[in-house]
Amino acid sequence: MNLKVYQAGLKFMLVNAVKRLYNGEVIFHHSLDHGIYATIITNKVINENDVSQIKDCMLKIVSDSIPFNKKVVTRREAYDFYMKKKHFEKARNILNVSNLTISLFEFEGQYNYFYSHDMPKTSGELSIFDLYYISPNEIVLLYPTEGVINFKFRHKIYEAFGEYDVWLNRQNINYVSDINREVSSGHVEALIRKNDLVIDNKLYEIAKDVIAQNKRVVAIAGPSSSGKTTTSKKLSLYIASLGKTAIPISLDDFFLNRGDTPKDEDGNPDYECLQALDLNLFNEDLQKLLNGEEVVLPRFDFIDGVKYFDNEPVKLNEDEILVIEGLHAINPELLSIDSNILYKIYISPLTPLNVDRHNYISTTDNRLLRRIVRDFRTRGRSAEESLESWASVRRGEEKYIFPYTDNCDAIVNTAYVYEIGILKVYVEPLLYDIDINSPMFNEARRLLDSLKTFYPIPSEYVARDNLLREFIGGSSFEE
Numbered sequence: 306m307n308l309k310v311y312q313a314g315l316k317f318m319l320v321n322a323v324k325r326l327y328n329g330e331v332i333f334h335h336s337l338d339h340g341i342y343a344t345i346i347t348n349k350v351i352n353e354n355d356v357s358q359i360k361d362c363m364l365k366i367v368s369d370s371i372p373f374n375k376k377v378v379t380r381r382e383a384y385d386f387y388m389k390k391k392h393f394e395k396a397r398n399i400l401n402v403s404n405l406t407i408s409l410f411e412f413e414g415q416y417n418y419f420y421s422h423d424m425p426k427t428s429g430e431l432s433i434f435d436l437y438y439i440s441p442n443e444i445v446l447l448y449p450t451e452g453v454i455n456f457k458f459r460h461k462i463y464e465a466f467g468e469y470d471v472w473l474n475r476q477n478i479n480y481v482s483d484i485n486r487e488v489s490s491g492h493v494e495a496l497i498r499k500n501d502l503v504i505d506n507k508l509y510e511i512a513k514d515v516i517a518q519n520k521r522v523v524a525i526a527g528p529s530s531s532g533k534t535t536t537s538k539k540l541s542l543y544i545a546s547l548g549k550t551a552i553p554i555s556l557d558d559f560f561l562n563r564g565d566t567p568k569d570e571d572g573n574p575d576y577e578c579l580q581a582l583d584l585n586l587f588n589e590d591l592q593k594l595l596n597g598e599e600v601v602l603p604r605f606d607f608i609d610g611v612k613y614f615d616n617e618p619v620k621l622n623e624d625e626i627l628v629i630e631g632l633h634a635i636n637p638e639l640l641s642i643d644s645n646i647l648y649k650i651y652i653s654p655l656t657p658l659n660v661d662r663h664n665y666i667s668t669t670d671n672r673l674l675r676r677i678v679r680d681f682r683t684r685g686r687s688a689e690e691s692l693e694s695w696a697s698v699r700r701g702e703e704k705y706i707f708p709y710t711d712n713c714d715a716i717v718n719t720a721y722v723y724e725i726g727i728l729k730v731y732v733e734p735l736l737y738d739i740d741i742n743s744p745m746f747n748e749a750r751r752l753l754d755s756l757k758t759f760y761p762i763p764s765e766y767v768a769r770d771n772l773l774r775e776f777i778g779g780s781s782f783e784e
Contacts, residue, residue: 312341329349511650577702
């Protein structure tokens, strides 16, 4: 069963269990590792014992094998239904979808919409799940990957989401319809400026912390399309503004020439593994720099698939800082240097924006949209090729990045609350170009469906030093 379908069924089942037990409601906020962070809204304070009761209720629903039924209604009927339930954000989203009909799903007499064209046939198919208790009324709904529950509560990631959520609440923005309101009222440019300041201020505070702790090497890691390049260069500028020179280095420039890339278990090039880097060259250059020697750093050409050594030589003076960014930058197997001189940063676009109370913006999908746009612009890759490689990219992230996030000195959330409206303009034509006979056609259409509720936002409002420019072009950091 498709994972999105399985998740939709689990969410519906949890909503109904909370309704049964406490006449309450569940709001789903965002993903958290292999789970979905949610809050339970009811008059009762939900403690750990209550969460166990909710799980037991869900297991009973599974054993009863209750069917999910699809009901196709007109857009007007769906709108009136949600207005009557006072789910106003869902009603507004219905108006923004061009479809003449909407697929609602019925389960135990309750109707809902989970942005999925399908649901499990019955609740009996949803036997693998769990609930993780965080604090009163806060839980994580855990879903299986490859048939098992594999969840680790990453406290720093949870806190980073929470910080952003507090800021959004202050701006009166919780749902996509709130962003659309800013667009249609002509206020989105002001929102963009405020959002930019939040991320920039975070980097400035980190720059001050790096200098205060007298660190010589900063390592910035994050999953694909997190904005590592722009973050490293902007952080280097902030460090320089405080009187210290910083030299940014990208691990991408240390890729092995494409013909030497190691293969995965299927015999395909594995660009995500640590061994895809020229580790000998990287460590030699790193040690030379730390010893005060002059080095010519490589430049990797992603179209040709080879390294060039046409950069100007660089030298790290005793009071200067090296800023290294890349997929593996916080992997302890990469850096064998004194931990006292190392400052580790994890970055990712941790999107706390919701489509509505039961559907959130996927952080993974957000990064995928960024990647499609960037790969087409800078690496000559079609959207189809980007989609085909995404599963391999995700496996690499799970193996080589996420296990080390809890050991970082800082987390930077690089999500812009408005960014999907910007990316929509660039990515829609690329996704529409995927042929119906392509294995990636259904995934392309799923992404296109997810974009329907967003109003487009012109990129002219995006500053040249904005991280999004790394993907859409026009960045002041591009050489």
